Amino acid sequence: MSELEDLRAALAALSARVEMLEDQVALGQLVASYGPAVDSGSSRRAAQLWSDDGVFDVPPIARWQGHDEIAGMVEGEGHQGLIANGVGHVLTAPRVVVDGDEARGWNYALNIRWDPTEERFWVARVSANEWTWRRETSGWRTVSRVNVNLDGTQPPRELFSHAAGAP
Amino acid sequence: MSELEDLRAALAALSARVEMLEDQVALGQLVASYGPAVDSGSSRRAAQLWSDDGVFDVPPIARWQGHDEIAGMVEGEGHQGLIANGVGHVLTAPRVVVDGDEARGWNYALNIRWDPTEERFWVARVSANEWTWRRETSGWRTVSRVNVNLDGTQPPRELFSHAAGAP
Amino acid sequence: MSELEDLRAALAALSARVEMLEDQVALGQLVASYGPAVDSGSSRRAAQLWSDDGVFDVPPIARWQGHDEIAGMVEGEGHQGLIANGVGHVLTAPRVVVDGDEARGWNYALNIRWDPTEERFWVARVSANEWTWRRETSGWRTVSRVNVNLDGTQPPRELFSHAAGAP
Secondary structure (H helix, E strand, C coil): CHHHHHHHHHHHHHHHHHHHHHHHHHHHHHHHHHHHHHCCHHHHHHCEEEEEEEEEEEECCEEEEEEHHHHHHHHHHHHHHHHHCCCEEEEEEEEEEEEEEEEEEEEEEEEEEEEECEEEEEEEEEEEEEEEEEECEEEEEEEEEEEECCCCCCCCCCCCCCHHCCC | CHHHHHHHHHHHHHHHHHHHHHHHHHHHHHHHHHHHHHHHCCCHEEECCCEEEEEEEEECCEEEEEEHHHHHHHHHHHHHHHHHHHHHEEEEEEEEEEEECCEEEEEEEEEEECCCCCCCEEEEEEEEEEEEEEEEEEEEEEEEECCCCCCCCCCCCCHHHHHHHCC | CCCHHHHHHHHHHHHHHHHHHHHHHHHHHHHHHHHHHHHCCCHHHHHCEEEEEEEEEEECEEEEEEEHHHHHHHCHHHHHHHEEEEEEECCCCCEEEECCCEEEEEEEEEEEEEECCEEEEEEEEEEEEEEEEEEEEEEEEEEEEEEEECCCCCCCCCCHHHHCCCC
C-alpha cells in the first residue's frame, strides 16, 4: 500500500499548488470586476466585492464601510453623474500575496473621464491601491481597500513597499 | 480496487480544476495579444484571435466580420497611419466567465496616441469591451468583441452589468 | 501494477500542466511588482526582479545593467523627483510565452505624472516592452527588458511581432 500512499501524498501536494493558483486567479478576477461594476452602476454587485463590514478608504477624501455605504457611493449623484458624462475606472492586474485564508494585493487605478467641452478624455486620478482580502464561505472578499492619489501629496513609499518583493 | 478508484476520481476532479485555470490563463493571454498584434501591424495574427466568422463590432463607427475584414482594418491607411505616428492599444486584464466550450469576458481598452504638434500623448479613446469566445480545435477564438466608447454617448449599463458579479 | 503506473503517469502529466500555469502566474506577478517597487522607491527590490547581470534597456535614452545600476536608477535624483512630484508606473498584464527555463513576454507601460502647475495628470510616456526571463534557483528573473517609447520614432513592428500569435 505504500505506493498508493505515495500517490495520495503526491496528489494532495499537487492539489495544494492548484489551490494557490485558484486563489491568484480569483483575486485577479475580483479586481477585474470592480471597474465594470461601478461603470455599469451595479451598486450591489460592486458592494459585494467587499466583506459585510469591509472598508473602502480614500484618504483624505472619503471612507465607506459595509455594503450599504459602498453601494450608496455608486448610487450617489456624484458617481451617477460620472457615468452619464462618460467615465472608465481602469484597474490594473494586481500583485497578490496569499497567506492561508488571508491575502493582500497592490495595483493601480486610473479614473479617466470624458470632457464634453474639450471633447477629449482626461486622466482625473491615478491611484495606488492596497487591498486586504479574506476567504469567506462564498469566496474571497475585500476587507480593506486603501486608495491614495498619486498627485505627490501621499507618495506610496509605505503603501506600495510590501508589493515590491520578487514573486 | 476501491482505493484506486478513489484516486482516479480525485485525479479527474483535480484535472477539471486545472482545465478551468488553463481557460482563464488562455483567455487572458488572448486579450494580452491583441495590442501587440495591431501595434506591430501583424494583421493576420490579429485576425486569428477571432474565429473564422468572428465579429469585431465598434458601434456606431464600424463592424468587421471574418479574418479578411479584421486583417484589412489593420492593413488599412487609417491604422497604418496610427502606427507610423505613434500609438498604443492598451488593454486591461479581463474579467472572464467560462461555461464549458463558451466563455465571456469584459475589459477596458485605451487608445493612446502621440500628438507630434503638442509633443505629448493623449488618450484618444477609452472603451468598454464585451468578448464572447468559443473553444475551437486550435484553442479559444473570439466570436464577438463589442467595443463602445466611454464618452457618455453609450454608458455601459447593460454591456458591463454581466461582468459585475463577484468571482 | 499497470493501473498504478497509469495513475503515476497521469499525475505527472497533470503536474506539468500545473507548472505551466505556475510559470504564467509567477511571470505576471513579476511584472505586476515593477510599478509598486519603483513608485515606492524600493530600489533593491526593483533591482532583484532582474538576474544579477540583467539589462534594462531604454533605447536611445539609457541602459542599466546589473542590480547596482538598476537600483541606482531608482535612487537617482531624477526618479526620486518623480516620486515626490507624483508618478505612476502603470504596467499592463503581459503576453507570456514559456519555453522550459526561459520565457519571453510583452506588455505596455504607462508613465503618468502629476503636473502641479496645470493641476492634472498627463501621460508622459507610453512604451512597448519586451521581456526575456530565465528560471533561476530563486525563481524567475529578468535577463532583459527592452522599453521603446511609442512616440512614432520606433514603431514596434519587430519588437511586438513575436507577441502577436494566438495563445
